Amino acid sequence: MQPMNDITTNPLLDVSGLPRFGAIRPEHVEPALDRLLADSRALLERALAANREYTWDNLVQVIEDMGERLNRMWSPVAHLNAVMNSEALRAAYNACLPKLTEFGTALKQDERLYRAYKAIRAGGEYPRLSQAQKKIIDNSLRDFRLGGAELDGPAKQRFLEVQQELATLYSKFDENVLDATNAWEMAITDPAELAGLPESAKERARQAAEQDGQPGWKFTLHAPSYVPFMNYADHRALRRRMYQAFVCRASELGPNAGKWDNGANIVRILKLRRESARLLGLADYAELSLKTKMAEGSAQVLEFLRDLAARSRPAALRELEELRRFAADTCGATELEAWDIPYYSEKLRQARYAFSEEDLRPYFPEPQAVGGLFEVVRRLYGLEIVPLPDADVWHPDVRFYEIRDADGQVRGRFYLDLYARAHKRGGAWMDECIVRKRSGAELQVPVAYLTCNFSAPVGDRPALFTHDEVITLFHEFGHGLHHMLTKIDYPSVAGINGVPWDAVELPSQFMENWCWERAALDMLARHYQTGEPLPDDLYGKMIAAKNFQSALQMVRQLEFALFDMRLHTDFDPDTGSVQGLLDAVRREVAAIVPPVFNRFQNNFTHVFAGSGYAAAYYSYKWAEVLSADAFSKFEENGVFDRATGRAFLENILEQGGAREPMELFVQFRGRKPTIDALLRHSGLAA
Ligand SMILES: [Zn+2]
Incomplete structure (x- = not known):
């Protein structure tokens, strides 16, 4: 047996080009990671020891390259684990996760590194660095501080304990919800x-x-x-x-009362989050969460959510009243409880619009929908997308493409894996395969994975998509464009990297808008048998049904977002009642008041099974405001206006995370975002 720790025997260590999917085996994974982690640790020690004065080149660039190299190796592994899962691969993947976490944590806690970054920030080189380089240093310093680097002695020790206990509680919360869901x-x-x-x-x-x-x-x-x-x-x-x-899942009520109760976990999580914020000298956990977001502070977020609620609640109450009348008049239902609402809503939708998603499917055969998407991108940004045959892929259904700009320059490449199949994780997503990077004269072209789970072709018939699926395709392609079209040459702020959580959905939600435009639908939709375009009456029904109960959906999202934000600001977990706060939020913004036994909070995994959406659930609506307002500029100038397309490309898509999203938005839109376009698109304009 040959050892698997060098480039000749282990394809995961070969980063000279695209991943060699045909050659990667589960047994390559751990040796490759072990080798890279050992190399990285040695590299870091050398860089720290070799210099007395630290510079971009002798330290930050070394760390950047190290991280990029690790991602290059890990990205195909994580991707294969998601789309071509097997027992052996999962075992190798899971064996690597703790090693990666340990390495990442050690890097964030390294006091020598923190001191070195501080010295670079204060030194004479910093003002001469590019915007992207400065941003990388500033982000790193921020993350060191938020990771407890400024603390010492018992406070630092306590901070790390709190992080560890939180990680355990997050996974316990998640397991309880899973077990409770599976048990019934x-x-x-x-x-x-x-x-x-x-x-x-x-x-x-x-x-x-x-x-x-x-x-x-x-x-x-x-x-x-x-x-x-x-x-x-x-x-x-x-x-x-x-x-x-x-x-009642994972609560003290319902058929499995008390068995997987998350009630105490919620309180403990809230206490620990508050404690970690206070250890860092911050008022509350929301302040900690918002340090890395576009939003300026919790007061601004609360005001944003309450403003949207005030504008949409009257319409939500009207929609509920409409439903109540329909249920009574048409169906003879005198009561409308929580378990009746989806049922009568569906009946009302059918009565009013008389069409279903299935009616649209024959108009979205895959070649037309995908070709139409590429045509939209060509018209908007002047980009050509061409297939590259013979790529080394992980499944015969996967295709590979290249994006070229008007000068013939290659801007990015992407894998497109559209169909659902066994051993592939559900949902749709974009992931990075290779990130843009410049080394001397050499430019590394970004590569993306675009993954969906649509139904595959049957026999000679092409795959037929629903309109929802076409929207999903546009959404993920928007993330892909953000990743691939970046002109930032440093990986940690190139493309979607370094973009705040509440702004990262801007390009994706933005692209969805074209799926509702007649001019775009003429490119996207042709009947797969007759070749006829989408008929006007079907288009009319689709548009009419678009905002069905949109105000009810809006206030529901606002209820979750407001609950989340208040839990992490004015709520005291030592004395307050979580249920009491949720009730108060519902009195303020909800239209539908659920029964008293509803324990939604006990399975609110977004906020309690991890920290991603904690004091950040508002991000969904926040990014929607940005994407709707960005699109409204196209509504003003024409949805295929080339100058507007170029402005979006240059000011948003190419900029990655190198500058603040508000600055970029203002540069594109000529002003700060307003909520008007979102309200109008949701049918809620005054
Ligand atoms: Zn997205």
């Missing part, structure tokens, strides 16, 4: 109790029962089972039963 099921043997359900939902439930060797139908709390049942099942008592099980 509802067996049905009387076919009369299935009335109203679509065939696909019944079939899924039948197969689920069959897999257990049981007769009849089995329903669970997983979305593909739960959602259709709540939307379509005529049997009211069963809907109530299912709703109750769902909203």
Whole structure:
């Protein structure tokens, strides 16, 4: 056996070009990572020891290159683990995770490194560095401080303990929700109790029962089972039963009361977050979270959310009243409880618009939809997208493309993996394969993975997408353009890197807008058999249904965001009641008030199963304001106006995380963002 720790025997260590997917095996993973981590540690020690005066070149660039090299090796591994999962690969992947975490943590805690960055920041070289270089140094210093680098003695020790306990609590919270979700099921043997359900939902439930060797139908709390049942099942008592099980998951109530109760975990998490913020000298956890966001502070976020609530709540109450009247007049329902709302909403939608997503599918054959997307990009930014055959890919369905600009320059390349299949993680996402970087005269072209889970072609028939799927494709492609079109030459602020969490969805949500424009749909939609464009009446119905109950959806998101932000600002976990705060938030902004046994907070994984959305749930709406307002400039100038397209390309897409998102937005839009476009697009304009 040859050792697997050099470039001749281990393809993961070969970073001379694209990943060699055909050659990568699970047994390559750990040796490659071990080798790179050992090299990185040695490199770091050498760089720290070799210099008395630190500079960009002798230290920061070394760290940048080190991180980039690690990502180059790890990116195909993480990607394969997501799209071509196997027992052996998962084992190798999981064996590596703690090593990566340990390395990353040690780097953030390294006091010598922190002192060196501070010295560079204070020295004579800093003012002469480029904007991107300065930003990298400033971001690093910020992250050192937020990681506790300024603390000493017992405070530092305590800070690290708090981080560790939080990590354990996050995974415990997540496990409780998972276990509670998996533990409950509802067996049905009387076919009369299935009335109203679509065939696909019944079939899924039948197969689920069959897999257990049981007769009849089995329903669970997983979305593909739960959602259709709540939307379509005529049997009211069963809907109530299912709703109750769902909203009581991981709580002290419901069918598994107390078994996986997250109540105490929530309080402990809130206390520890507050403690870590205070150790860093900050008022509360929201202040800590917002240090790395575009939003300036919690007061600004609270005002933003309350303003949106004030503007959308009256419409939400009207929508609810409309639903109540429809349920009473058309269906004879005198009560409208939480478990009735999706059911009658679906009936109202059908009565009013008389069309379903399925009606659109024949108009979005894959070649037309993907070709249409490329055409939209060509018109907007003057970019050509051409397929590159013969690429080394991980599955025969995967295709590989190159993006060239008007001068024939290659700007980026991407893999497109569209279809759902076994051993591939669900959902859709964009991920980085290679990041833009310049070394001397040599420019490394960025490469992206674009992954979806659409249904594959059947026989000779091309894959037919729903309109929702086309929107998903545009969304992920927007992230891809942000990554690939960057002109920033330093990986940690190139493309989506270094972009604040509440601004990173701007390019993706922005691209979705074209899926609703007639001129773009003429490129995207052709009947797969007749070749006819999307008929006007179908287009009309699609547009009319777009904002169905949009105010109700808006206030629901605002309820979550306001609850999250207040939990991390004015709430005292020592004395306050989490339920009490949620009730107060609902009184303020909600239209639908759920029953008292609702324990939504106990399965609010966004906020409690990790720190990504903690005091940051508002990010969804925040980025939507930016993307809607950016698009409104195209509405003013023409949706295919080249000058506006170029301005978006140059001011937003090319800039990555090198400058503050507000600065970039103002440069593109000529003013600060306003919420008007979002309200108008949601049908909520005054
Ligand atoms: Zn996204």
